[in-house]
Amino acid sequence: MHRRIHALRLQAAALAAALLATTALAALPASATGRAAANDYCGGHCADILPPGENGNATLADILGNKVFGTRPAHTDDQLGPYAGLASAYPSLTDGQITGFFNDSSFGVPADQVASTSSPRPDVTIVRDKATGVPHITGTTRYGTEYGAGYAAAQDRLWVMDLFRHVGRGELSGFAGGAAANRQLEQSFWQAAPYTEAELQSQIDAISNEGPRARQALTDAQAYLDGINQYITQSYNGRYFPGEYDLTGQINAITNAGGIAPFKLTDLVALASVVGALFGSGGGGELASAQVKSAAEARYGTAAGDAVWKSLREAEDPEAVQTLHDGQQFPYAQVPDDPQGAAMPDPGSVVPEQLIYDATGSAKQATSKAPGVFPGNLLTAKHGMSNALVVSGSHTDDGHPVAVFGPQTGYFAPQLLMLEELQGPGISARGAAFAGLSFYVQLGRGQDYAWSATSAGQDITDTYAVPLCTTDGSPVTLAAESYLWHGQCTPLERLARQDSWSPTTADSTPAGSYTLVMYRSNYGLVTARGTVGGKPVAFTSLRSTYRHEADSIIGFQMLNDPGAVHDPASFQQAAQNINYTFNWFYADSSHTAYYNSGSNPVRAPGVDPGLPVQAAAAYEWQGFDPATNTAQYTPPAQHPQSVDQDYYVSWNNKQATDYATTGFGMGSVHRANLLDDRVKALLANGGKVTRTSLVQAMESAALTDLRAEDVLPELLRVIRSAPVTDPALATAVQKLENWRADGDQRKETSPGSHTYADADAIRLLDAWWPLLADGVFHPGLGDPLYTALTGALQINESPSGGQTGATSGSTSANESIPHKGSAFQYGWWSYLNKDLRSVLGDQVAGPLAQPFCGGGSLAACRTTLLGTLTSALAQTPAQVYPGDSDCAAGDQWCADTIIQRPLGGVTDAKISWQNRPTYQQVVQFQSHR
Template sequence: MQRRIRALRLQAASLTAVLLAAFTLAAAPAAPAAPKAAPAVAGDLCGGRCLDVLPPGENGNATLADILVNRVFGTRPAHTDDQLGPYANLASAYPGLTDSTLRSFFNDSSFGVPADQVASTGSPRSDVTIVRDKATGVPHITGTTRYGTEFGAGYAAAQDRLWVMDLFRHVGRGELSGFAGGAAANRQLEQSFWQAAPYTEQELQAQIDAVAAQGPRAQQALTDARAYLDGINQYINESYQGRYFPGEYDLTGHVDAITNAGGIEPFKLTDLVALASVIGALFGSGGGGELASAQVKLAAEARYGKAAGDAVWSSLRESNDPEAVQTLHDGQSFPYAQPPADPQGVAMPDPGSVVPERLIYDATGSANQSTTKAAGVLPGNLLTAKHGMSNALVVSGRYTDDGHPIAVFGPQTGYFAPQLLMLEELQGPGISARGAAFAGLSFYVELGRGQDYAWSATSAGQDITDTYAVPLCTTDGSPVTLASNSYLWHGQCLPFDRLDRKDAWNPTTADSTPAGSYTLVMYRSNYGLVTARGTVGGTPVAFTSLRSTYRHEVDSIIGFQMFNDPGAVHDPASFQQAAQHIGYTFNWFYADSQHTAYYNSGSNPVRAPGVDPGLPLMAQPSSEWADFDPATNTARYTPPAEHPQSVDQDYYVSWNNKQATDYASAGFGNGSVHRANLLDARVKSLVSSGNKVSRVALTQAMESAALTDLRVEDVLPDLLRVIGSAPVTDPALADAVQKLANWRAGGGQRKETSAGSHSYADADAIRTMDAWWPLLADGVFRPGLGDGLFTALPGAVQINESPSGGQTGATSGGVSANESIPHKGSSFQYGWWSYLDKDLRHVLGDQVAGPLAQPYCGGGDLAACRTVLLSTLKSALAQTPAQVYPGDGDCSAGDQWCADSIIQRPLGGVTDGKTTWQNRPTYQQVVQFQSHR
């Protein structure tokens, strides 16, 4: 906490002076009108059985006085962290959960606010009322006109998340450092987003203009967005005049804490496009790992020869692994993006030739430094680190206690203070919904519930991004080099488009970073954005990234509008039709009182016959997407019938896993062991038990999985079988093996000895596993893979993703060594779990479907493999707690619980306490509708 507070440097000469000025000048907002009952709302058919939770709290705005009082006394504004305790406490309380105690850990998400629960009532316009409830402070917005409803949504969003909204519109424009300070993490973050979605202001406007031409719903959506902006901007004006705007504006020098000089820039439509591009890049894209895959393929061929190497690469890729857990298990097949037997148009880079594209130009001052003392407002690798997001458990009414479907689902958007999401209820003409939406895009509820249905999503990640090797050329006939900035397009030599963004910061900003500036530059071709350069067969090329949703982030607005419209969504078919309008790659789940449904959305390009989407392609007409038009970045997309979908399957689970047979997710990592196995095993057991499933039972299944170490549940049994093939004579090793076995027998969970103890039961076994896993990967696989392939493979799939974010196992060259995010909760998405599982079962003589192409552990010999396991275990036991859990700015070295703990990463001046680890959605619903329209 102190680290972040230090980063918010006061603008006045001393804390005392500013504190006095804040209390003197920062008048509180006008007192709200006397509480009264909320206006009448549309029919709520959930019958009081809809719940949700979103930590840390709804209130994300703190004045300068609030921030300073928090620093001095530790107090927080109301509703800043009141959802954090209930969310965290489920970890210890879930075994004894009952239907009546569910509300101790989730909020009632019924429509409206009972009269005795109204905390405040306000009307920023005569046609809208904003009621906030006592329990959570969530805004319940009711409009008599559509404009008023959306105006109220914008006003409430600014009340709750103005600073966060401002941060992210600057992130989306590559201007975070100039706005929030030049800390190294701020620079890294803005650079990564500029690489993913660079736009000129004209191109942001062009997306708006394009959507406006798509018909009445799109036009209504833009009208809604303008009303939303009007509400935001009215709050900005009022709060600035009344000096109750977020105190971060004072602390970053945008407003003078004494004189009130300065200001807050009003929001405009292009800001919403910039925000949407950030969210789409974070949660709704897939693919783009073709160069990393090619590096693995080249390394495999160098190690084993062409034929055997390609077999090894293919088995490690696991593009259609028969043992992978799937969301659809009803026998359906949805072929998409599978590697062909004889791929055409592949452009393999010459070994050692690939260099990342230069991004930073004209650096001055501290822009030439790699580090600064200040912390960034967000993790620098928020985009580049691999993320696993969200989960869903949905059970058909055929198997539930009252015959109505049950869903426990939500997105994993990370933990921040304030949260990226906000809660709201919207009621007005053509709108009736309650749930969560991203700050700055909350003119519609994006995940939540309607009158008689609820919906949620998980990131799907199917491949909508391809890498092209574009031959470089010169327009003047001079020799072609890697520095050439023209490229061949259908026989013409065209100059790259240059997209640049200058960002400058000065020492008056909050983090005290010395003055500096740079220009971010991205080059763009008809085949997408240049990400690297190299040679293919000796020919200089630019490697480009072509994403189907680039320049189309706004298009998905129509689908979200339909989710909120009770006239548009009323059954599974209409829900799936709404989801079809969303171009982002998401798995969508639906439940009403009678049915469940699933649909996988995304602008899936129709690729040329014979191309392999998992490898770089030569830039030529025969490798292009069907009907590709570079002027608009449009193509032919797979029709809705070819997207994985289902209605009323016995149950659905999703944790960013494989969707269906023959449907290839981008990249590596969908094999026999995946964290979705934790959900699937538990929900399958509930459904097949003969007992009826309740909301409590499904919530317990979710939380049991959330606390379980995937390696222990699904790989440790293989390890123990190999080790147990002969007696363990070393007492220390025997003791460690027994502790591991006991941990597995007890459930394999990382849980506290008692609520709030800040120490783990099975602490020794947990530390042993954390230390052992990367050593296992090295000991088992490096001898067979060789240094080159062992080093290349983590660039495609990291070795480990432990709760602490440490112990990645990449010793050099691999992405995972530098891309872990500590204290993030989400764990066990990416790792070599399947590789070890399949290899050990092969060594044990088991039948393995989709085996690895080569044996690795001990060369396939059981005794030799056992020796490897025991020697690496011995090395793990030799590590001290401080080595396994190195200290950071938040935890002392060796503090196991703290290393795992979730931290609501501060985006502003108010911080929250640490909570125990859970592998769980950030926003989560528990729903069971009782009736239907």
């Protein structure tokens, strides 16, 4: 069998090589062309980067060459080196060196930098540059422009686009194999957005009734699809389509039997639902919050327990870093003094809703020998995403605003995003867009302005406790399939998706199938069942953007239109038309601006959005219509917004005063502090910011261990409150202090050394942190509350993901997506910081309601810290860094490394850890229209 497979692969490789040679001979020659005709007001001061590289398509021959010889197609990884290199080079960076670590993102391509020119239609030209291979698409008609965008997208990301349209439909394993991770991922997306084909179409139909811009957007989308489908036809006939279709059995490598299904408008809605679920939704943690509240009240009594819950929740922490710091207030989702309609689940009664039915074969174990193409917990694990640093012109070197910003969408090969430039009637932009949705640039720059976003996560998702009932009068149990809607017993709607897969030659696991089932009510999707006051209920998730993922198309269209966006006010108007929960940032040559987007539902008076709510008319969203899943939303003026604040920083932190967070983790220590402190330092004493200094501030934060910078000082103060007499502990404390003096960073001793400076101190803190959390808080919280709290907020989010602090029954291990780069958003940083400062006698605004470390005694707290530090010292490197399929146990540098997780057949090299956006811009516009 192995010989036969090897022979087939050799034949396929030879065939593909021959076809590639033929294609190369037939390719259009590169023609000389100047920069695009569109006006560019950046004056060479705009740059961007998106690793690993623009080219995300590889033929079967390319994939086999990568496996056997380590070769890669051109432009597959050429942005990875510059991205990685900034970590060591940033301290001595100059303005003239920025384009050594970022791409020049000026419009067009200089004549001597043209690599290729092609025209899939007479009314569009695609020019690719030599440096990066980015497509620069210029159309003489709008249809041609969008057609070219689709054609270029398929050239660069066809396989990824196909993966995601299957993910969005809960069909990944049937398409890409039955790996456990694939099945876990398709299940989580089916839980978030289980749509029938008719419901996908209904979103398109609804948009078509929203006016001229919406109808133009659908016309643009269809032209884009036409370009994709032309490339599919040509690449299939010419056998230069992505080789993953061969490897997964979609196309026979020898006979070419099979095919690639053409893309259609409903595929774009499926893709949009994936993006919205990953990056543009917020809230939904009400059950976890309720369980913390119940456990706290059981531990401390009702009044004291409620106070403990509120202090751990940190919904309105006065010490939380905020994006808007100019005194504005934007009340939303606040905790009422006297909550109405709360539906507290009976302790121990909550059980997750059954999702998988009728499993056969390997599906009973949901596993196969092959790895998944995505992390299985890509959606369910908490993710930190994106940052922004924007400084107004009054504080910069030349009087023009400076911005360094971008989204953190993870690291994949090929990347989920792609770069492009679009120039045509009513469109003028360059930047990044999600593969399969790139008919508009979603984050990037226009002629004289740039924009970016960070995930905001404000609460647009509520949990309702829906009373179960039976239509035949039989006793009501948790298995009931009907619920009360305005007094009527109404059947739950059953949404089912059949999935199956066949093993590839590399995977001999027997094929299996199952049916994914979600139940839907007028109050949303059923996610769990339990009892409230002894009565069976279904807990449902009601998200305002559900069935409306495609609505944001109008806002993105406006951001690409130079006639629509030309100043802060018009930028904010465009952002208002995006219903996902994002923080939007803007910079032109004179102004900066900010706007928080999202369909924020107006709740009934007195409802606490951080707890489950009774399913009754009195507690529904104002103006709620279940037929269309619409409601009354807060008006634009009530969304956090600003123009020309001295500076803005965002790293998924709190937006503004009174804009409450309903999750946990927005307290005194947040990774946004790393940005805020550095920008404040640049502005101190009248300092003027440059592009270089703002990049340096970003990169310094990207390499810093938040725990070391903002919690370790208090830990050391407690320990140093008395002499440390044990020699081993004294040495350990000194190493930690030396690391603090060196800047708290996780950086190599020299580029490529694969060894950290202060390696022992870093390993010690990694080992110590989960032991600290347990030692300080577990005794006071007790088992039930400690476990409940880890379900609401994980203990740790380390660069390696290997030190979770998970306990039996805990969900802390949700942080463990290894090698993901993003770190230090979710953790118990604030809890330790506030508690230790209280023990030390410092003034603490918004303190915890109970003392924990040593019961509030400094001496007893010190004993706890030293005891847990002793335990940390006893851990071997292999225990701290357990190892995985990519790294040996004990390899500290490798454990932290960023890996471009392969979505296809080509892999890329590891790079050193840094905590920064995946796609990033550096902009300082020099003039304006």
